Amino acid sequence: MSRFRRSTVWLVARTDLRQLKESPDFWVPMLILAALFFVAAPAGLLWIVTHVDNASIVARVSTTLDVLPASAKAAVHGRSPQAKAAYSLSVFLFAPLAVIVPMTISTAVGANIIVGEKERGTGEFLAHSPATERDIYLGKLVASLVPGYLTTIVGFLLYSLVVNLIAGPKLGGWFFPTGSWWLLMLWVVPPFLALTLSVVLRLSARVRSAAAAQQASGLVTLPLILLSYGQSSGAVFGSLRGALVLGAVSWLAAIVGLHRGARAVTRERLLGAESAA
């Protein structure tokens, strides 16, 4: 397999990112999705829980917290039912959103990123260029990963601000992010994202149209998203050690997946050479 040069990888990624920036029809819906998941929905729910003086609503929300494992329940801060409900919602129930958003965005970007070159004919330019196949693969990986992860980090910061501003006064000050959330964001989410992209990029290299890539990616990544959802919930509900182990296993799986995925990007596929003559 071909070697890679960091400068070329970044060059390919930067060019793809610049093209994304020039496509508001693509990124505006993604931003809306992230805003909905990270800001609007949590803010709305937390505001209701902390500001509505209707005991039955709070009680109803509190009953949903019965699903939490005992260790999580023991970690719930706050004395009043409102404070406990707000803490549980902020720390436990919204955690999996941190996984869904980057995966959705990065899958959408990654599905088009190689087949798009074929469709536009620019794959021919890359195939004739001195860039190695691995340069191109890694460049495409970075370009798919950055929008999803960046949105998630920014969303995470906004989410932290929202929950602290709304629920903080009931919990005696700023309480978020917790240790498990830091682990989730910095140790668990990135490998899950990379693993998903290793599959999506492989598909994008093999199919012949962007529509096919989107459909196939949706089908293939759905189980991965569900798995990530479950695992990330576990990372937050469980112990820090468990989250560390989960992250390590995910990294290992991601490295294997990426290594295998790199073989899918070939010059012939960039050319769409199946139909050439």
Added chain:
Amino acid sequence: MPPDLVVVLDGVRRSFGRAVGLTDLSLSVPVGTVTVLLGPNGAGKTTAVRMITGALSPDAGTVRAFGLDPAVDGAAVRRRCGVVSAKPALYDRLTGRDNLRYSADLYGIGAAAPVDDAAARFGIDHALDLKVGGYSTGMKTRLALARAVLHDPDLLLLDEPTSGLDPESALAVLRLIDELAAGGKTVVMCTHLLLEAEGLADQVVILEAGRSLLSGPPDELVRRYWPHPTVVIDAEDRAGLAALADLPGVLECHRNGSAARIALDDLARVPDLIDALNGLGVRLTRVAPHEPSLEELYFAVRRESGAVIEERDAR
């Protein structure tokens, strides 16, 4: 590989599933020449270009460019090639300048790249800061040409560079290619438009079904196919031209209801022919030497190739 050859393909075969791309292509491109690959769609022209840069690998046979095997030393070969593909292969959402910069960075010349000079050379400098999506087909082709020469390659591979252009833009592009060749670049150009090759090619290679039917300098190939001087003769009463076939020195005589085209053993026979026809009462309206065009050569070669295929099928 002789040092005066930039590209050598020897017995190259390549299939795409059941479809045959190249069956047994051999080809040599001398340094500083313009080689035109002629052939109908699907003849293997694009595949041949892709073999040269190593974008495709052969199933069998040998490919060498600059003495290197593109399958092994692909990056070194590609760094010395400039390619304009049949589709301009530009990034529509980026500006012309961004497209040129991207290429300059990929080819490792970075900030030193003469982006503005290259654009000005191909008359696209005025639109360099506009998004390529808004360019006309002609502007895209000019930008693709500017991009292909930006890193000062030794070999230019142009795959139907005038495809989709209006006649005026096509002529301008051909003039630019001529200028590049005059500047010492080696050019390989694919086309199915015979008029494009006429006057531009130092060497033509006629391809069909993935193999080379014929190759060489156009004049030499024409002489090989029509070794005798040819003259076109017309008369007021064309029936009188029937006598031409029996006159001394006339080797062949073709009449398709219009003027007669005759092959002579020597051009010096023409005055005698005129006298002979005048003596028979034939009033001539035109006597002119005929230089067979590349188009005639192309169709003659393809007709002959068709005959061979029929014979093979019959067996």
